[in-house]
Amino acid sequence: MQMLVDFFPLLLFLGAFLYSGDLLVGLQVLMVAMPVAFLIKWWMTRKIDKILLGSTVILLIMGSVSLVTRNPDFLLWKPTVFYWILSIVFLGSQFI
Numbered sequence: 001m002q003m004l005v006d007f008f009p010l011l012l013f014l015g016a017f018l019y020s021g022d023l024l025v026g027l028q029v030l031m032v033a034m035p036v037a038f039l040i041k042w043w044m045t046r047k048i049d050k051i052l053l054g055s056t057v058i059l060l061i062m063g064s065v066s067l068v069t070r071n072p073d074f075l076l077w078k079p080t081v082f083y084w085i086l087s088i089v090f091l092g093s094q095f096i
Helices: 002-020 023-045 050-069 078-093
Strands: none
Touching (some): 050 078
């Protein structure tokens, strides 16, 4: 069930993108689905999934910039920025 919750936003994004042919429409669907999936996962486990929280926050920031500028390139940078932040956290955890 948790795997379905994890892939739920991706499936909605893909469906909206394929149906409309516009990446920004898919982005709008994804920006609604990610917080919903985060809340469902929290409701099921009563724990905050930090990776999902970080991914949701970065998606909302980069997605907002993409929608305001009408430039989907900011959305395409989201995985890169997420992995940069994650690697910095892992690297910094050695010293804490």
